Amino acid sequence: MDWLVIFAMVMLSHAVSGPAEDRWPAVLDGLDAIRSQAFEEGRSDDLALVYPEGSLLLQRDKALLASYASRGVDIERMQMRLIGSHVTSVSPRRVTMDVTDQLVEARIRLSDATVRDLPRDRPTRRIVELTLTGRGWRISAVRQQ
Template identity: 40%
Template sequence: MDWLWVLLVAVRVLSPSPDDRWAVHLAALDDVREQAFASADASLLRDVYVEASAARRADARLIAAYARRGGRVVGAELRVLDCRVVREGRHRVRLEVVDQLGPARARWDDGTSTALPRDRPTRRAVTLVRAPGQDARWRIAGTRPAQDAG
């Protein structure tokens, strides 16, 4: 039966922790967000945020502002440096996340690009909710500085 303990340890080591699982969800949502910025297509944000999200509106405004000036943002990848589950329910989860924006650039219609200011690691409270209906995917309902999260 010694092999059973080896198997149990291997499964535990190879299985993602709940925190890692949520970091993977955040990374998948951020991939779509990054595509929205790179393609200047704010409609893609519907798969990232709930409809009434302030963050969705802010991202859409920023995408539109760059597009009006003939640009789009590339490399706007949020790197999750740390992720911890604060509260988890069946349809809602609250995370404490430390993330940092990658080296983003504004790419202009004339072929030039401009490096955007570098970001520092930021600690946030992120709330995800499971979307109702057939797709039942997780979306970002809100973010705020972690010190405001109780």
């Protein structure tokens, strides 16, 4: 775990205690930053900081990262941008948000050292559910709209 993960964890703790209107987008941004770094560094264990233990989302991201590694593909850069969000439901242990986000940068290095920028994503609307676990807030569900 390096400085970005530590920074994101600190920001997550501040976000949860910050103003209500800023809280949940900041939590999601922090989780996205941890996920991006895990992909960039090929550290699938760090994805446990993003998703609940044993979740399908965690299993899928770990499998995706393993598939890149098995083909000799390294992710050099991956950045998600949260364009907009609206909290639709809040309880002490669960938050549901209607978000629009976009993969704004993705760069890979192939096994022959060729570097490629991947096509940029279009803004995508999703319903994202955050759940408070014993280890903090995690992304527990994502449904594309």
